[in-house]
Amino acid sequence: MEKKEIIVAVAGNPNVGKSTLFNVLTGKTVHVANWPGVTVELKQGVKKYRGKVIKFVDLPGAYGISASTMEELIAREFIVHGEPDVVLVLADSTAPERTLYLPIQILELTPKVVVALTKSDLTHKHGVHIYVDKLESILKVPVIPVSAIKGYGIRELLNAIIDVASGKKGRSNTLVVDYNGLEPFIKEVESYITKSKALSKYPSRWAAVRLLEGDSRLEELMEKAGEKDILDEVRKIRDSIKRSTGKDPSEIAITSRFNYVDSIVKETVVRAAGEQVSVSELLKLLGKAVVDQLERIFQHTVLGPIASLLLLFLMFLIIFTVNTGFPVNVLFDLLGFTELAEFVEAYSLAGLVELTFEIISSSISMLLEAQNVAPWIISLITDGIIAGIGAVLTFLPLIMFVSFFLAVLEDSGIAPRIAVAFNNIFVKFGLTGRAIYPYLISIGCNTPGILASRTSIEEEERMSIIGSASFVPCQARLVVILAFVTTYFKIPLYQAAAVISIYLMAFLVTLTTALFIRRVIFRKKEKPELILELPPIHKPSLKVVWWLTWSYSKHFLKKAGTIIFLVSVLTWFMINYGPTGPVDDISQSYGAIFGRLLSPFLTPFHINPETSWKVAYALINGFIAKECLVETIVLLEGGDIDVDEALLALGLTRVQTYSLLVFMTLYVPCLATLAVIYMESRSVKFTLGITVYIITVAYLISLIVYYILSLTTLYLIF
Amino acid sequence: MVLTLDKVPVGVKVKVVSVLGGYGIVNRLMQMGLTPGTIVEVVNNMGPIIVRVRGVTIALGRGMARKVIVERT
Numbered sequence: 116m117e118k119k120e121i122i123v124a125v126a127g128n129p130n131v132g133k134s135t136l137f138n139v140l141t142g143k144t145v146h147v148a149n150w151p152g153v154t155v156e157l158k159q160g161v162k163k164y165r166g167k168v169i170k171f172v173d174l175p176g177a178y179g180i181s182a183s184t185m186e187e188l189i190a191r192e193f194i195v196h197g198e199p200d201v202v203l204v205l206a207d208s209t210a211p212e213r214t215l216y217l218p219i220q221i222l223e224l225t226p227k228v229v230v231a232l233t234k235s236d237l238t239h240k241h242g243v244h245i246y247v248d249k250l251e252s253i254l255k256v257p258v259i260p261v262s263a264i265k266g267y268g269i270r271e272l273l274n275a276i277i278d279v280a281s282g283k284k285g286r287s288n289t290l291v292v293d294y295n296g297l298e299p300f301i302k303e304v305e306s307y308i309t310k311s312k313a314l315s316k317y318p319s320r321w322a323a324v325r326l327l328e329g330d331s332r333l334e335e336l337m338e339k340a341g342e343k344d345i346l347d348e349v350r351k352i353r354d355s356i357k358r359s360t361g362k363d364p365s366e367i368a369i370t371s372r373f374n375y376v377d378s379i380v381k382e383t384v385v386r387a388a389g390e391q392v393s394v395s396e397l398l399k400l401l402g403k404a405v406v407d408q409l410e411r412i413f414q415h416t417v418l419g420p421i422a423s424l425l426l427l428f429l430m431f432l433i434i435f436t437v438n439t440g441f442p443v444n445v446l447f448d449l450l451g452f453t454e455l456a457e458f459v460e461a462y463s464l465a466g467l468v469e470l471t472f473e474i475i476s477s478s479i480s481m482l483l484e485a486q487n488v489a490p491w492i493i494s495l496i497t498d499g500i501i502a503g504i505g506a507v508l509t510f511l512p513l514i515m516f517v518s519f520f521l522a523v524l525e526d527s528g529i530a531p532r533i534a535v536a537f538n539n540i541f542v543k544f545g546l547t548g549r550a551i552y553p554y555l556i557s558i559g560c561n562t563p564g565i566l567a568s569r570t571s572i573e574e575e576e577r578m579s580i581i582g583s584a585s586f587v588p589c590q591a592r593l594v595v596i597l598a599f600v601t602t603y604f605k606i607p608l609y610q611a612a613a614v615i616s617i618y619l620m621a622f623l624v625t626l627t628t629a630l631f632i633r634r635v636i637f638r639k640k641e642k643p644e645l646i647l648e649l650p651p652i653h654k655p656s657l658k659v660v661w662w663l664t665w666s667y668s669k670h671f672l673k674k675a676g677t678i679i680f681l682v683s684v685l686t687w688f689m690i691n692y693g694p695t696g697p698v699d700d701i702s703q704s705y706g707a708i709f710g711r712l713l714s715p716f717l718t719p720f721h722i723n724p725e726t727s728w729k730v731a732y733a734l735i736n737g738f739i740a741k742e743c744l745v746e747t748i749v750l751l752e753g754g755d756i757d758v759d760e761a762l763l764a765l766g767l768t769r770v771q772t773y774s775l776l777v778f779m780t781l782y783v784p785c786l787a788t789l790a791v792i793y794m795e796s797r798s799v800k801f802t803l804g805i806t807v808y809i810i811t812v813a814y815l816i817s818l819i820v821y822y823i824l825s826l827t828t829l830y831l832i833f
Numbered sequence: 834m835v836l837t838l839d840k841v842p843v844g845v846k847v848k849v850v851s852v853l854g855g856y857g858i859v860n861r862l863m864q865m866g867l868t869p870g871t872i873v874e875v876v877n878n879m880g881p882i883i884v885r886v887r888g889v890t891i892a893l894g895r896g897m898a899r900k901v902i903v904e905r906t
């Protein structure tokens with residue numbers, strides 16, 4: 116009665132090579148799904164092998180399963196309540212001394228384990244040799260060396276999984292680690308908790324050790340089940356251990372586990388003295404020299420941040436240029452190469468996509484007209500639907516480029532070095548260098564940026580990032596900024612100055628907000644502390660980079676794609692229909708009605724009352740998705756009109772344009788971002804509070820900018 | 834005098850004696866391998882401290898490093 120479907124939970128330390136192996140195992144079948152027992156979505160993928168359907172579930176990377184972080188808790192809950200047939204635990208074969216800890220800890224919880232030794236193609240280079248057979252005989256579960264990059268060991272791994280699932284191989288009982296001085300207390304706690312219903316799902320020895328270590332999750336379960344009396348007994352024992360040894364039981368337990376790891380490593384791992392570099396291979400030596408040099412630069416207090424900034428600056432320069440022509444077009448223009456500047460702009464990806472869609476849209480409308488299709492249908496198809504798809508596709512290359520560069524930084528191991536380099540600056544704003552990840556990703560798109568806040572160890576830091584990251588101008592906002600700036604500022608130098616100053620302002624507001632959230636909302640005075648693993652710098656693998664790029668981009672397409680598309684169609688409806696049905700005059704439409712409701716807020720900017728409702732309505736749409744802002748204005752002006760003509764029709768002054776841009780950059784994040792802020796903070800109060808804060812800050816800053824610019828001599832240069 | 838990790842010069846190997854601090858942080862550091870008795874080598878000591886421990890390189894904030902008590906080997 117063997118089951119046809121096998122569920123495999125995949126666990127491992129961060130950087131152990133889990134995503135890479137997961138991709139090799141499951142290929143393109145990956146998607147996220149909800150699982151019983153855990154409240155979050157987990158990635159899963161399927162592999163058909165030997166007539167079985169093996170379903171892999173990717174647990175969050177964690178160092179242990181002590182539930183001291185969210186990742187650890189999620190991983191553990193799934194192992195206990197998700198009822199996997201096998202837990203595949205990864206250990207890094209280049210660092211077995213550290214990474215064998217997790218398999219040991221999981222073996223204490225469940226015997227259904229397969230251990231994979233990842234990156235085994237690197238062992239030779241690192242001078243590590245692991246006696247796999249011996250390791251297998253000690254752990255009594257299959258241990259399989261694999262290389263996801265070179266693709267070996269995969270078949271053996273799948274065989275081992277099937278064998279363990281069917282009970283042909285592996286152990287039948289959990290692993291018993293010797294906890295020395297804790298042993299008598301473990302026995303005592305075990306005798307108490309046999310009565311506990313809350314813990315019935317957990318092996319009793321394991322639960323006893325965990326309780327002695329102070330496991331907040333298990334305690335919570337017991338309290339909920341009304342077993343406070345048992346818990347009190349356990350706490351008494353814990354306190355008495357603390358008093359008699361002067362040590363926290365968790366310290367004793369972790370040390371015992373690592374001692375056990377050490378004893379295993381001693382028997383099964385040989386490390387050649389020093390790093391093994393084969394001198395004959397000159398190239399390798401050269402590579403090592405480059406890596407060492409990079410390492411030294413990034414770790415330097417002054418050079419590190421400078422190198423990081425330069426690298427990021429260069430990266431975004433390339434991305435922006437390829438996508439929009441900016442800022443290289445401006446540079447060429449400055450130098451007098453006007454034609455070249457136009458060329459760069461026209462042949463930027465955004466330019467090309469725009470052109471393609473203009474052609475498609477006009478040929479379809481001609482085709483439909485010839486068929487005598489009703490004009491409103493033609494208008495819906497060309498101005499609504501096709502324009503919507505076009506807007507989505509204009510963004511795809513942008514997102515892919517950002518994703519690509521981020522993937523390279525991540526896979527090469529440069530990203531954590533950048534985090535270290537930024538740490539000294541970020542600490543002043545109540546953040547660690549780790550915060551650079553979410554912010555960097557936010558430059559591409561805020562939504563995945565906010566999701567990346569999960570890398571924070573400390574809850575307050577995580578909330579500071581969640582609340583502040585939406586001030587980072589995403590690429591959608593860059594497009595809005597560029598559209599306005601190139602329309603209203605003719606001199607390239609001013610264009611560049613306007614864009615750069617808005618970015619700098621936004622970054623400053625972001626960091627200040629992070630500090631504000633930490634100090635004022637959480638009243639936390641201490642600085643957060645950095646803990647970050649630095650994997651070796653290496654040449655990025657194309658395969659991995661492509662996977663990462665594609666997974667980021669797919670996320671964008673799915674999320675933003677649908678929203679942008681829907682908003683385009685909705686906008687088309689809002690401006691073509693009014694309370695009286697279809698309208699010819701836009702100023703009678705629903706859109707105009709909404710816009711007029713909000714336009715009083717724009718009065719302090721002295722915007723022409725004739726057009727201010729259009730700006731206001733565009734701002735509403737910008738809330739649904741920022742990229743729709745310019746879209747909306749174009750549609751408001753009739754649809755088949757160039758972006759710059761449409762913007763000029765608003766009749767703004769340059770000072771107004773600039774202050775409005777400041778507002779548009781800072782004000783409410785788009786709907787999707789708000790949804791993620793709520794998802795990650797799990798607090799309606801926080802989400803609403805942050806929204807009000809963001810709007811207020813954006814409004815005040817842009818007003819201040821407007822009045823300063825209007826009143827001072829700065830006015831002259833505008 | 835107690836020696837803490839942030840005072841250790843570059844290139845020197847020391848042995849962890851204990852880790853101070855709250856439950857979460859102690860747990861985290863220990864699970865990353867900084868258990869009492871473990872040998873740690875300081876690789877860099879400007880800004881965040883960078884150490885090699887159990888075959889892995891880890892960066893620690895200075896405040897964090899101050900909580901790791903070590904002794905010379």
Ligand SMILES: Nc1nc2c(ncn2[C@@H]2O[C@H](COP(=O)(O)OP(=O)(O)O)[C@@H](O)[C@H]2O)c(=O)[nH]1
Nearest residue numbers: 129130131132133134135234262263264526659
């Ligand atoms: N040489 C080699 N490198 C690998 C292998 N698997 C992963 N890596 C690298 O190890 C790093 C971490 O891998 P990743 O899958 O992102 O780790 P995760 O954090 O566990 O998901 C990446 O830079 C990978 O390129 C492997 O089999 N061989």
